[in-house]
Amino acid sequence: MSEAKAPQQRGGQTEDVSAERLAEIGLRFEVDGEIATITLDRPDKRNAQTFATWSALARIGDSLPEQVRVVVVQGEGPSFSAGIDLRMFTPEGVPGQGSFGSAARLDSASFGQRIQAAQQGFLWLRRPEIVSIAAVHGHAIGAGFQLALACDLRIVADDVKFCMKEPALGLVPDLTGTKPLVELVGLAKAIDICLTARFVEADEAMRIGLAERVVAGGDLAKAVQDKAAELLSTNRDAAAATKRLLQGAQGRTLEEQSAAEGAEQIKRLKALFGAE
Numbered sequence: 001m002s003e004a005k006a007p008q009q010r011g012g013q014t015e016d017v018s019a020e021r022l023a024e025i026g027l028r029f030e031v032d033g034e035i036a037t038i039t040l041d042r043p044d045k046r047n048a049q050t051f052a053t054w055s056a057l058a059r060i061g062d063s064l065p066e067q068v069r070v071v072v073v074q075g076e077g078p079s080f081s082a083g084i085d086l087r088m089f090t091p092e093g094v095p096g097q098g099s100f101g102s103a104a105r106l107d108s109a110s111f112g113q114r115i116q117a118a119q120q121g122f123l124w125l126r127r128p129e130i131v132s133i134a135a136v137h138g139h140a141i142g143a144g145f146q147l148a149l150a151c152d153l154r155i156v157a158d159d160v161k162f163c164m165k166e167p168a169l170g171l172v173p174d175l176t177g178t179k180p181l182v183e184l185v186g187l188a189k190a191i192d193i194c195l196t197a198r199f200v201e202a203d204e205a206m207r208i209g210l211a212e213r214v215v216a217g218g219d220l221a222k223a224v225q226d227k228a229a230e231l232l233s234t235n236r237d238a239a240a241a242t243k244r245l246l247q248g249a250q251g252r253t254l255e256e257q258s259a260a261e262g263a264e265q266i267k268r269l270k271a272l273f274g275a276e
């Protein structure tokens with residue numbers, strides 16, 4: 001495995017995704033051929049997330065090596081992630097990152113930019129060129145649940161406990177989780193899950209379409225590895241084009257989708273038979 005090279009140059013800023021900087025934030029990032037693995041690595045704090053976690057995730061997305069086709073997101077220790085670092089609710093906040101109290105005093109435009117910046121850490125996991133897999137075990141609470149929802153697929157251990165805790169804390173889920181949740185489980189179930197902030201365990205996650213597969217905790221890494229190998233067995237460009245089609249399907253009519261299929265197929269056949 002190789003670690004990300006740093007620093008990377010993005011948007012005129014020096015973006016530090018060095019292993020040392022990521023370790024300070026509580027993340028690891030490793031690339032092994034076509035598979036990248038992001039590990040939330042603050043197990044003593046149950047992989048609680050901060051603004052620094054989200055901007056580092058965004059930088060990882062920006063600097064993802066081109067050969068990568070599968071991105072695995074996993075958590076070290078007993079929990080996938082206990083969500084946002086609860087120090088954000090204290091007057092002192094998270095050192096160097098402020099608190100919700102200080103953020104709430106920002107004007108709405110600046111606050112909105114901060115939220116958008118945080119969301120960038122999640123949105124790239126949907127890119128057509130990659131398939132992202134959340135390997136989820138233990139608690140996936142709030143931002144942890146939303147990080148799992150940001151991935152294309154969720155393979156879970158039988159001890160998984162998803163919880164959208166935000167409404168219980170007076171917040172809304174704003175880390176891009178509401179749309180995939182509704183798309184996966186439907187509006188009524190999403191309302192039930194979010195507005196009760198209850199735990200969704202493995203059996204239910206499987207039944208309602210939140211999880212693709214449930215395995216014993218000890219088998220999680222192998223199950224994810226097997227899925228990655230299956231995903232890598234198809235043609236890279238065809239996989240990206242098919243993901244684009246599937247992602248666009250719900251927003252199009254049947255006629256529009258058929259036309260989109262045709263347009264993608266023409267590009268594929270021209271590429272395959274050298275007639276570009």
Ligand code: ACO
Pocket residue numbers: 044045046048049078079081082083084085086087139141142143144165166169171
């Ligand atoms: N932020 C900061 N620290 C945390 C967080 C968190 N979200 N969650 C756990 N920790 C810390 C604990 O304070 C404790 O630290 P300490 O050892 O210094 O006392 C350590 O992690 C272990 O926590 P325990 O509660 O002892 O671990 P346990 O395995 O028994 O329980 C659980 C895990 C269920 C995840 C529990 O820690 C918990 O409920 N955490 C808070 C979850 C939460 O409300 N998150 C916010 C969701 S909203 C959002 O994300 C926007």
